[in-house]
Amino acid sequence: MTGGWGMITRADAMTDAIPTRDTTLPPDYSSALEANALGPLWTALHMLLPQERVARPVPHRWAWKDARPLLLEAARLVPIEQAERRVLVLANPGLGGSYAITSTLFAGLQIILPGELAPRHHHTPAALRMIVEGTGAFTTVDGVRCDMEPGDLIITPPMRWHDHGHEGTAPVVWLDGLDLPLVRAFDASRASALKPAEHPLTDADPSLDEFTAAGLVPKRSRYPATGYPMVRWPWRTVRQALQAMARTAAPEATVVLRYVDPTSGRAPLRTMGASAQWLRPGERTGRERRTASAVYHVIEGRGESVVGETRLAWERGDTFVVPPWHWTRHVNAAGDAPACLFSFDDEPALQALGLFEEEIEP
Numbered sequence: 001m002t003g004g005w006g007m008i009t010r011a012d013a014m015t016d017a018i019p020t021r022d023t024t025l026p027p028d029y030s031s032a033l034e035a036n037a038l039g040p041l042w043t044a045l046h047m048l049l050p051q052e053r054v055a056r057p058v059p060h061r062w063a064w065k066d067a068r069p070l071l072l073e074a075a076r077l078v079p080i081e082q083a084e085r086r087v088l089v090l091a092n093p094g095l096g097g098s099y100a101i102t103s104t105l106f107a108g109l110q111i112i113l114p115g116e117l118a119p120r121h122h123h124t125p126a127a128l129r130m131i132v133e134g135t136g137a138f139t140t141v142d143g144v145r146c147d148m149e150p151g152d153l154i155i156t157p158p159m160r161w162h163d164h165g166h167e168g169t170a171p172v173v174w175l176d177g178l179d180l181p182l183v184r185a186f187d188a189s190r191a192s193a194l195k196p197a198e199h200p201l202t203d204a205d206p207s208l209d210e211f212t213a214a215g216l217v218p219k220r221s222r223y224p225a226t227g228y229p230m231v232r233w234p235w236r237t238v239r240q241a242l243q244a245m246a247r248t249a250a251p252e253a254t255v256v257l258r259y260v261d262p263t264s265g266r267a268p269l270r271t272m273g274a275s276a277q278w279l280r281p282g283e284r285t286g287r288e289r290r291t292a293s294a295v296y297h298v299i300e301g302r303g304e305s306v307v308g309e310t311r312l313a314w315e316r317g318d319t320f321v322v323p324p325w326h327w328t329r330h331v332n333a334a335g336d337a338p339a340c341l342f343s344f345d346d347e348p349a350l351q352a353l354g355l356f357e358e359e360i361e362p
């Protein structure tokens with residue numbers, strides 16, 4: 001292990017209950033403290049400020065082959081009118097039933113059937129969507145229609161109206177990523193009342209006509225100015241860029257692209273970043289760890305990732321989670337095909353708070 005501090009596991013050090021009573025004190029004194037909403041720090045200090053980082057979320061993989069039939073069954077059992085958003089939440093086994101995949105991030109798999117409409121709403125948490133399966137669905141972000149094709153990334157910034165529709169013939173599934181647990185930690189989560197879905201104002205999104213080539217941005221956009229000029233990154237474009245980079249990259253170099261606002265180069269959302277990684281046939285990456293937590297989704301190929309002490313095998317459609325400060329490496333198990341991993345993370349939030357660190361093994 002490099003660096004001064006490692007990661008202790010939940011079993012080593014994690015306790016949800018902080019001791020609030022010092023049993024060496026007179027019981028009357030302890031009672032008087034409690035009656036006045038006061039408590040001793042000294043019994044809890046080392047739990048609040050541990051010498052090694054403690055992460056409650058654990059590495060985990062959600063297999064597409066298991067989730068897919070359960071999503072299709074949800075579509076049979078739960079009408080969209082009742083669910084509003086028909087989502088199965090990826091609940092981290094280490095977080096005890098909270099609606100969270102890491103302490104800051106939410107992930108869910110959403111299914112929509114042909115002809116269905118998920119009504120319009122907006123909220124303070126930011127959202128992004130990675131399309132997993134199916135065609136013909138779209139989401140509308142502040143009146144801009146974004147078609148959903150497998151592998152596409154679409155963002156819904158805070159307080160932007162959005163709804164989902166489906167004009168195709170087979171179910172469409174996507175992975176939702178939200179900063180919901182982070183926003184809830186600030187007691188800042190709030191949503192509008194629902195409104196019926198409306199016909200989009202535009203029939204395209206800026207990635208189709210205004211942001212089609214790297215290094216070029218429109219002098220004047222025809223889309224509403226929202227502060228988030230790009231809301232959709234088509235997989236076709238991202239895949240081409242990764243493939244071109246992989247062709248010329250040195251064998252030991254990792255091939256990763258960050259999704260950015262093309263007008264600023266900054267992360268697409270204030271709280272969440274996103275990346276796409278290309279793993280060449282047989283590639284085994286070096287180990288890296290970050291204070292950010294990340295959720296990975298397999299767009300293409302099969303392989304495995306070693307996250308801390310846990311080995312996670314994956315194939316197309318699977319989703320897995322990397323908790324903070326866990327040494328991670330990825331391996332493309334196929335000798336003849338590339339593998340592509342999408343990921344989103346809370347790195348921009350940590351950057352803003354001065355908490356971001358990373359280590360990359362040589």
Ligand code: GTQ
Pocket residue numbers: 085087107108110123127162176178
């Ligand atoms: O599609 O608008 O998974 O608002 C969670 C909250 C999806 C959505 C989620 C949401 C949405």
Ligand code: FE2
Pocket residue numbers: 121122123127162
């Ligand atoms: Fe939403």
